[in-house]
Amino acid sequence: MNCRLELGRFTYKNDVQMKIAAHCAQVFAGVKPSNAVTLDREETFSLTQALKDTGIQYRLLYADAKRCVWLLYREQELEQYLMKREHETFMRDCGYDSVQLNDMFTILCKNYWEYKNGRKGFPHELGLILGYPLCDVKGFIRHQGHSYLFSGYWKVYGNPEDTRKRFEVYDLVRYQIIKQVQHKKPLAQIAASYTNYRIHKQY
Template identity: 50%
Template sequence: MRYQVELSHVKWKKCMQMQMAMHCAPVLAGLKPSNAVTLDYIDSKELIQSLAGSDIKCGLIYSGNGKCLWLLYREQQVNQYLMDSENQRFLKHCGYSSFQIQNILYTLKNRYRLYKAGQADFPHELGLILGYPLCDVIGFIKNNGQNCLYC
């Protein structure tokens, strides 16, 4: 893939806009319901301001060590995806009792905090919230992140 070789030679300026473009282009373009991006803490205000007036929302998942993990999402698309009965069954198995994005973010934030503190396993349901097919999320869990067909 030639573009990957060319991208590796570019001297990227590390800024919030570049991070969003690199990690969140599919959600910004309306092709995916959500994406996650890690930004420096000082970029959080700029992130919130840059999304003002758009239909893209952001939810803080975790902050620590000067970094913030944000979920950028289109609420209607995420809620629609999470209405699938199999997705709800999986989320219920993970300890979720509500399937509205605001309630899910609250629970995910707590589960991610426990993970970062070394008190719980990684909350793999994040993959489902990011719009990955349930079979891929389950396969990732069963294979411990190994043996994927495509990266």
């Protein structure tokens, strides 16, 4: 089965749970520490209801008159990821005194708001926070988004074979979770079923 081809057949524009599944399935599956999703302002209550009892946390990164950018994350996984020595060093180089999540989010939200309002450049540390490999985040900065090996969920500058396999897993769990949401399975049940990640062949 070609998961990427199958994913192109889903429609989810007017369903908050489907939007969450489409953009954040890898977080629910436990194979990525965080992901971002953009929703209309009036969908905020639906977001909070959908995430009840999932173990997934959410943080508002940015909002304008119409839309909100939310970061969905697994708290323990994200904190452990950022506390890796090389990741913590990179975050400190980006101006973060601490990678404790509350401290980190305060600075990230400020940087992202200033970027969206044209006051400063893109906060590249967001790539690391989203779970992108550090070599790819640094490669993107070094090459200004050009000269990448290939692109998928992000632009890849190193370890191409490992990343292709990772993208295949991302596609698969995204397909699985969208399919389950399509069949009206609550996100809390889906998140619980992936506590110990395994590939569900039936999907």
